[in-house]
Amino acid sequence: MLCLQGPASASVMLSGTRVILHETQRETSLPMKNTGTSPYVVQAWVDAGDGRSKTPLVVTPPLSRLDPGKENLLRIMRVGGELPADRESAFWLNVKEIPQTPNQENVLQVAIRSRLKLLYRPTGLPGSSAEARALLKWTVSAPAQGQGAVLKVGNASAFHVTLLKLTVNQGQGPDGKDQEELDAGMVPPFGELSFPIQTLKAPRAVQINFTTINDYGSESPEEFVKVPEGAEPVPLKAEPARAPAASSSGGAQR
Known part of the structure; x- marks a missing residue:
């Protein structure tokens, strides 16, 4: 039988999301x-998402040893390549902590x-x-295929x-009924995302409560918008929500 270690938790802590x-x-x-008690090998790289590994950004060192209680810096720089000048470009920084080889046998290691x-x-x-969150546009539309409704942002x-x-x-009742949490995401510059609304059989106006993440990884105050039905998203003025936003753990994916 395998002797399994406890639940995996990160020992290499990063100062930001x-x-x-x-x-x-x-x-x-x-x-x-x-912050752990064992040394780790840290592997770092940048990708562009969707399985694309080639980017004009690199991280150094790509491979390093980090002893217990020690600190180090990952440096990210641009190495050429064409990037849009009229908008932000998004990439992903990956940091993998690889534990040292254990002395005992039959031990499951997790990177x-x-x-x-x-x-x-x-x-x-x-x-x-x-200011970008104030420039979001909203609508509830019919999906491209099938029945139901989607929120377009x-x-x-x-x-x-x-x-x-x-x-x-x-x-909008105090008992919390008729609420649906949607899988949120990152809306690209001059683009839009669609979020299926499972509780609607057809498009209609709804209230949407939302929060966003700022440059420092902090959650914004909760606001709401009254979203109309329509084919294309329209600008709406957001209002402060009645109740403060609940604490949320967005982790490294914020």
């Missing part, structure tokens, strides 16, 4: 620390990987990332907007 490289910077860095958003931000973009800014909480409130 996202990294932003500005065009004016030669490089940016991400501190990391080994834990953290995955952080890595944003490249050109100079001269209109507005700011903090458009982004009229040059910055990525990460939605952390996305709740459909149909009844």
Whole structure:
């Protein structure tokens, strides 16, 4: 029989949930620390998502040893390549901690990987990332195929907007009924995302409560918008929600 270790938990701690490289910077860095009692080999790399591993950004050192209680820096820099000048570009920074080979036999080892958003931000973009959430556009539409309804969220800014909480409130009653939590995501600049609403059989106006993540990985105050039915997302003014947003653990995927 195998002697299994306890539940896997990360020992290499990263100081943040996202990294932003500005065009004016030669490089940016991400501190990391080994809070465990054993040394680890740390492997780091950048990918563009969707299985694309080739990017104009690199991280160094790509492979390093990190002893217990020690700290090190991961440095991210641009190495050429064409990137849009009118909007942010999004990548992923992957950090894998690989434990040392155990002395005893029949021990299951787990290599834990953290995955952080890595944003490249050109100079001269209109507005700011903090103002981007106010430029979101909304509508409830019919899906491309089949019955039901989808929430479409458009982004009229040059910055990525990460939605952390996305709740459909149909009844808005104090008992919490007629609510549906949607799988939130990151809305790209000048793009849109669609979120299926399982509790609606056809498009209609609903209230949407939402929060976003800022440049420092913190959750914004909860707001709501009254979203109409329509084919294309429209700009709406968000209002503060009546109740404060519940604490949420977005982890490395924020």
